[in-house]
Each structure stands twice: as C-alpha cells, then as structure tokens.
Amino acid sequence: MRRSTGGSRLHSVYEILFSGFGPQGWWPARTSFEVAVGAILTQNAAWSNVEKAIANLESEGLLLPDAMRGVSEKRLARLIRPSGYFNIKAKKLKAFVNFMFDEFGGDLKAMREDGLKELRSKLLSVWGVGPETADSILLYALEKPSFVVDAYTKRLFCRLGVLDGSESYDEVKRLFEENLPKSVELYNEYHALIVEQCKRACLKSRPRCGECLLRAYCRFKPSSSPTRPRP
C-alpha cells in the first residue's frame, strides 16, 4: 500500500466526489432493521435485485424483527429470491435476527449502547456477517463511525494508485480511518460517493473505473501528479 501519498489524497478525492455528485442521502431505507436486511441481501448482488426482495418482504409485513423471526426459512427464501443466493441469504437473515433477539432482545436501539469495537466483534461472530456487512450495519443502521470497504472502494483506489490490490480488508479500512476525521456523516457520505462514482464509471466499461475521477483530480489539483491508470 502506498501509504505515504495515499492518506493525504483521501481528502481531495472526497471533495472531488462531493462537489461532483453532492450528498447521497444513504442508506435508502425506512428503518435501521431494513438497512441491516439490505446489507445482507446486497452481498454479491445488484441493488436493483435487492430492492425487489425488500419490496416482497415489505408487502408481507416481514420488515420487522418479530415478524422475520416468526416466518419460516423456506418462505423467507421464496420472498427474497430476486436478490440471488436466496437459500443462503434466508439462513443469514435468520441468523442475524436470532442474534438480535439473543443479545439485544430484538431491539436494534439496544445494540447502539455497545461500544463500536465490541459490537463489531459480535457482529462478525454471526454466521453470514463478514467485515463489509458488519461495517455497513454499524455505519448505516447503528450510526457508528466504522468505514465500509467494498469491491468499489478497492477498485477505485487501485485505479488512483493509492492501493496496489494486495491489501486486506482491514488494511484498507485502517487507511481510511487513520486519515479521515472519525465522523459518521463523513464515512456515510464517502462510501456512498465511491459507489456512485463507480456505478457511473463502470456502467459501460468496468475496467475504466476511476478514469472520470482522475480527470477531475487533475483539474482540481493541477499541481499534483496522480498515478496514471494502467492501460
């Protein structure tokens, strides 16, 4: 990881993204529980498919912890089918809801009482919750300052020359958290902006992700010399 130059560039990249796209207003959900459900359903899936699965759950009144706890795994799987991997994800949703009840009486508000480090560790112990899902729940559902790293984050910052692609999830997370103010609002907006940037840039040609940002970076900081994208 090119830490010596990468850290200071994180601020500039954020400013370019924010000035280009504006506030993103994430996460697109009505309740914290819906955020957590969405975080699990979006694993390796397109958000448009997740929306269909969430709409199905909503129409059946299952976007409530109690209701989801009571529904059969089979029925749950049928309803979330559009999000893909529906059998696995139904198990994951069940595991998460059981965890909520076992540890916090089914109340997400009670989860907020825990410290960030302890809570992240507990979430990672839930079957089906990996680091990205845990951080998404922490940041977007529980409003804890935990930076979310995803495939877009790695792809974009590799293109920008900040990462070389060999970094682990925790290394990338640490790079952002050590070089940015510990702010829920900032982490929320930054991750959402990265996703927005990549979705736009990747719409027609995924390998070129980051090119638009690189051009903006050159305009924004003409004195700097960002790493050239690989051919």
Place this chain on the structure above:
DNA sequence: GCCCAGGTGGGTA
C-alpha cells in the same frame, strides 16, 4: 447466450 454484481463460509494444501 454471456458476463457480472456493494460477499461469505467451508474445504483443501
């Protein structure tokens, strides 16, 4: 018809 998407867990060497 082919490729890929906002991952994760389990198996194997």
Place this chain on the structure above:
DNA sequence: TACCCACATGGG
C-alpha cells in the same frame, strides 16, 4: 495463510 469453490437471480 492462501487459494478455490459454491451459492443464484436479473439486467446490459
């Protein structure tokens, strides 16, 4: 530790 693979739908 580091790979490899299964899990699956829907849109471009």
